[in-house]
Amino acid sequence: MDWIHLKKLRVECIVGIYRKELKKPQPLILDVKLGIDLSVAGRSGKISTTCDYERVAHEIRLLLRFRRYRLLEVAAEEIAAMLLGIHQNVQSVWLRIEKPQALPTLTKCAAVEISRTRENFPIETEESVFGHVDILLETADAGLYLLHIDKGKSIPLHYHRVMRELEWRVGGQILRNGKRIKKMAPKAWKKLQQHNYENTGKQTAILFCCDVPAFIPEDEILVDPPKSPKKNG
Incomplete structure (x- = not known):
């Protein structure tokens, strides 16, 4: 197995079970290893045959900054599921998350370390009006999904009263x-913000989605399109 390494990635994140920890973000330090066959990239020189580690770093930062975690264990599990879901050529993820401010008077840091493969995250697929949804992971607090929008289809204009969405x-x-x-174009949707998506290409389009809490069908509230004025006569 070949590996791509990200070392000492620093991210500010809300994490902890104590009230003072929930008031402001604190630093987390991450080491990440992605198990992937690099032989094709080593011969072709094409980034499409490997995994863009700059994008991986952005994805991890976006997820951690959006979420509010009680436990490092949940953060680690979600990161692994997200990376394996988005990057189909990655076969395994090893990561270590350090929390330097956890026990400042007792130790240098607290940390969790996990190793996951695709077998740890069997994907469930649900059909949708726009295509289908891959359920990457649903935890007690959130859900991670890939939204596959078929050619010519769209996700209708909608909003949420309960869920926050990234x-x-x-x-x-x-x-x-x-x-x-263009590019990743990340967007964190607040409650009641209306949004929709349309696939204008010739291939299936894909969005990553994190819902907090996990997806609630009843909270996918469609916005009725404006009615055309009636013509006299």
Whole structure:
């Protein structure tokens, strides 16, 4: 197995069970190893045949900054599920998360360390009006999903009263609220914010989505399109 390493990635994150820990973000230090066959990239020189570690670093930062964790264990599990879900050529994830401010008078840091493979995250798939949804992981606090939007389909304009939502583009040509999005284009949706997506490309488009709490079907509230004025006569 070949490996891609990210060492000492620093992210500010809300994490902890004590009231003082929930008031402001504190630093986490991450070491990440991605198990992947690098032989094709080593011969072709094409980034599409490997895993873009800059993108991986951004994905980890986005998820940790959006979420509010009680336990490092949950953060580690979600990161592993997210990376294995988004990056199909990655076969395993090893990561260590250090929390330097956990026990400042007793030790240098507290940390968790996990190793996960695809077998740890069997993906459930659900059909949808726009295509299908891969359920990467649902924890007690959140859900991680890949939204596959078929060619010519769209996610209707909607909002949420309960869920907070983080989304970014994984691939494909997508309009968000009528505007084309490029690169990852991450967006954290607050409650009641209306949004929709349209696939304008020739291939399936993919979005990553994190819902807090995990997806609630009844909280996917569609916005009725404006009615055309009636013509006299």
